[in-house]
């Protein structure tokens with residue numbers, strides 16, 4: 001795990017909580033409306049994958065319980081986890097790549113509506129991602145997967161050698177020498193696991209992405225609408241396909257890479273296809289990076305440009321995140337997949353209590369404010385949602401009062417206490433279970449395990465409490481009575 005250079009320990013402090021009357025008079029708990037995007041309060045739970053779907057991507061009882069627990073806190077907006085738009089296996093994460101997923105999602109939207117007393121708007125985050133393989137065993141990789149090219153032969157001085165002799169020779173080489181003779185991508189495949197890029201134009205399915213993605217996103221959005229989900233959030237953030245198109249590292253030469261104008265082209269075409277599919281009165285927005293936080297990556301200036309173009313195109317909301325890229329991920333163990341939240345950019349996405357001097361709370365506020373300023377300067381009122389280390393009423397209210405964002409997202413705090421917004425709204429902020437930002441949840445995500453929170457997954461269980469398959473832990477936070 002990447003560690004910031006200075007290791008200072010920070011403790012989350014939500015500060016004083018308001019009385020019920022103060023909360024009622026706050027901006028945080030006031031409604032917001034922009035066209036068809038209308039929330040009862042300016043509170044938001046962004047997407048978090050809980051690893052609770054079936055391996056076929058279907059909604060399970062655990063999924064229903066998980067989102068119901070959050071809906072009971074009546075956030076203005078609740079975003080369902082990154083949900084795959086293709087009908088391909090992706091582990092126990094939700095999918096929406098076929099009509100057969102609609103009934104399960106419909107049950108989910110109805111559970112959320114009921115649990116929130118109709119106050120929460122449910123969104124679904126639509127994701128596309130490229131292939132990534134686990135880090136291979138060296139011997140297996142060299143014997144089975146390595147392509148023996150003439151170039152490689154000549155680099156090891158064995159131009160006439162048969163393949164097997166080349167492989168034997170490579171296996172005998174010390175790691176540094178081996179690294180020196182392998183080309184960059186082969187070296188990466190060996191050390192990190194193979195990973196596709198949007199710039200792999202020699203692969204027809206990658207070259208074709210601009211042709212296929214608009215339809216795939218549009219169909220997925222139609223299914224979301226058919227499942228009575230209130231809106232869609234296009235996942236244009238972190239390490240995934242659409243963010244890779246926006247990335248400053250996208251050097252495609254087919255008109256979809258290089259300049260900012262070209263990099264934003266596919267995201268805009270996807271949005272246009274989605275809009276055409278669901279109509280003008282169905283909320284569609286996106287989540288994108290206020291800063292890529294990698295060397296040579298996009299900066300807040302890029303984000304300000306993209307945000308403005310998204311607003312100009314007619315998106316109904318903009319939600320920001322930061323970092324979370326594969327580019328600087330740490331080397332995984334053999335048999336593990338690289339995880340885009342292990343390097344500096346990962347830290348910027350989900351900073352933890354051990355931090356540099358800037359601390360883990362609110363690193364995304366100023367970059368988001370810069371994006372919002374640019375959007376407003378261009379004459380658009382599109383609501384901007386900020387997320388990152390926000391866990392207290394005062395901090396949230398100050399951000400809104402200062403005009404730095406329009407809606408407040410909280411992810412890990414909502415995992416620690418799914419009803420924390422509601423507790424604060426009722427003047428019972430002293431009952432909030434405050435996140436410690438140790439990233440216990442992220443550790444589980446990294447291992448592709450059911451996500452829980454260390455603050456509640458080992459609390460003594462009632463005999464009939466749902467448990468994880470290992471029988472030890474609670475699968476959702478303890479219930480809270482209003």
Ligand SMILES: Cc1cc2nc3c(=O)[nH]c(=O)nc-3n(C[C@H](O)[C@H](O)[C@H](O)COP(=O)(O)O)c2cc1C
Pocket residue numbers: 046047048049050081082125235237287321349350351387388389390409410411412413441442445451
């Ligand atoms: C377990 C876990 C899963 C996450 N899954 C997603 C996801 O599916 N999509 C997404 O955009 N962000 C995801 N995130 C990032 C959060 O939405 C959020 O941006 C990040 O945790 C920083 O906000 P916070 O400080 O309020 O936690 C995830 C975070 C966690 C902890």
